[in-house]
Amino acid sequence: MVPLKRRKITKPQATDQHSKICKFNDVAVFIIERKMGASRKSFLMQLGRSKGFKMEEHYSPCVTHVVSENNTGDEVQTWITNQAVGNDDKSFSSSLHLLDISWLTDSIAAGCPLPVQDKHKLKTSPKPSADVSVITVKSYACQRRSPLKHHNIFLTEPLEILAENAEFMENEGRSIAFRRSASVLKALPRAVREMDDLKDLPCLGEHSLRVIKEILEDGASREVESTRLSEQFRAMKALTGVFGVGVKSADRWFREGLRSPADLLRTGQNLNRAQQADQNNKESSLLLLGVRYYDDLNRPVTKNEALAISDIVERAVNAVLPGAIITLAGGFRRGKEDGHDVDFLITHPEEGTEEGLMPKVVSWLEDQGLLLYQKTTRNSYLESKDGPARPPHNMDRFERCFSIFKLQQTREGSVLPAGAGGVMEQRAEECWRAVRVDLVVSPYSQFAYATLGWTGSKLFERELRRWAGQERGVSLSSHTIYDSKRQCYLPASSEEEIFAHLGLEYIAPGERNA
The missing domain is CATH 1.10.150.110 (DNA polymerase beta, N-terminal domain-like)
Incomplete structure (x- = not known):
């Protein structure tokens, strides 16, 4: 046995000398160890050097070819970008090749760096232009x-x-x-x-x-x-534009050959019970009113007209319930300059005093000669019975009045301010137009929910209810939120509190025009 001090290891020396011979100085290869492992990387580097390749131990700006195994181009690009942090040269060269391991193994087999082909390149996602940001929006x-x-x-x-x-x-x-x-x-x-x-x-x-x-x-x-x-679309749009007429009635009339509101009068269409009004007064027939004032009711209501009606409603409500709160809701609360009707929410800080308010308000308006038509419904919502047991529905159950107002105007079309009282006079220089007005009375404890529900838009409210059910596991209505897991109602004194209950960022009315 040869003594240890006389042993010589000559083979590795030969290998080291051989590895220093670099035949291709214009190609610097770096292998990413990620998803490959240290042993395989070491083997490939030794093999590459043995063939005369310039194999870099560390990534640096001098590297021309980055090779990886089982990585995407985006992953490699992210890795390289992270390596640049803290370095002086943080630029990412467009000439840098991001390659699959197959390029290196093919090149080693060929004994020289092969030209980079499309099959060797790692695919990366296209980057947006520097001056154009990617558009993202949330689902609801x-x-x-x-x-x-x-x-x-x-x-x-x-x-x-x-x-x-x-x-x-x-x-x-x-x-x-x-x-x-x-x-x-x-x-x-x-x-x-x-x-x-x-x-x-x-x-x-x-x-x-x-x-x-x-x-x-x-x-x-x-x-x-x-x-x-199309004839059908135009006819359906015209027929559903008649106040009180829904899609089913309009579709039936279209199939019978009717195309316009005038056809309804010409053919003497009868109304079903839901469309009946006081038959003792011809002008109180809902269909006749809808046809007679068709142009008025389909002409947009302006913001000035809405404010004039608001003055009238405030006078009427305060005359029968001083201290009441009246809020202009609907599209006008969202900032619209016109709309197809005008919606008002009414409440009183003293809970319970608002009960039975609507008939008194309607009576005051009728005494002033301001109503062409009105239909009043009572509040049928009972939290103890209707909350968790009642299936969700878009329509709330507040006390309300659907009406057609007579809004005074000059012949030039400007709106007259609300008078000091008494029956509306029809002077020669004045006229009026018919306007749809909805009055809704809410208990004070539900007023925040009512305000949210009656502000809209229709799709925004639908999406709120969908979010509440699918993402939060609660039931939202214009009356309250019911949490079925905790079996309780969630009170709210403001719209901000409701958004917080739902885990949503508050969105102001002017940005709910979905």
Whole structure:
């Protein structure tokens, strides 16, 4: 046996000398150990050096080829970016090759660095332009801020026409789908210019995307235009525009050959019980009123007209219940300059004093000659009985009055201020128009929920209820929130508290125009 002091290890020395011979100085290879392991990386580096490759121990700006195994291009790019932190040179070279391990093994087998082919390259996701940020929105409309004026009205209006037509066809699912698509577009921070702007956005179904694509490419959608001009759509829109007429009645009349409100009078259509009013007074017939004042009731109510009606309502309520709180709700609370009707919420800080208020208010308005029509319903909500047991429904059960007001105007169309009292006079220089007005009385303890529910928009409220049920496991209505797990109601004195109960960021009324 040879003594230890005389033993010589010559083979590794030969290998080390051989490894220092670099044949390809213009190619510097770095192997990422991630998902590969130290042993395999060490073996490949030794093998590469034995073939004359320049194999780098550490990543540096001099590296030209980065090789990895079982990693995506995005993962490798992120790894390299993280290595640059703290270094002077933090730039990511566009000439740097991100390659699969197959390029290195093929090159070693060939005895030289092979030209980089597409099959060797790691694929990376395209990066957005530096001056254009990626558009992201949240899934529920109640999570998004939807301003009254937005950038994509050229896309939302066509989708809303299709949504309205789906309602006429009693296809609620399709109608909601179109409205959700339009709602997403309303929340975008800029106008949509190409389909890539919509990538990964929620609630955009295939049908909506087809319509949007056609509008972006051709300027209009054939489906939307044919719908807008179709006899059925135009007739249904005209017939449902009659006050008190729903989709079912309008569809039946369309099938009978009726196309306009005038056809209803010409053919002497009878009303069902739900449409009946006081038959002792011809003008109190709801259908006759709806047809007679069709133009008035379908003409938008202006903000000034809404404020004039607000003065009248405040006088009427305070005359019978001093100290009451009156709030203008609906679209006007969301900042709209016009609407199809005017909604008011009424309450009183002293709980219970609001009971039976509506008949007194209606009587005062009738004495002043301000009502063409009114239908009053009582409050039928009982928390102890109707909360957890009652199935959820869009319609609340407050005391309310659906009415048609006579709003005084000059012949030039300006609104006259509310008078000092007495029966409304019809002087020669004055006239009036018919306006739809909804009055709703809420107990003070439910007023925050009523305010939220009656502010809208319709889709925003639908999405709030959907969020409450699907994401929070509670039931939301215009009366309260019921938590079935804890078996309790959640009181709220403000809209902010309701949003907090639901785990949502508060959204002001002006940004609920979903």
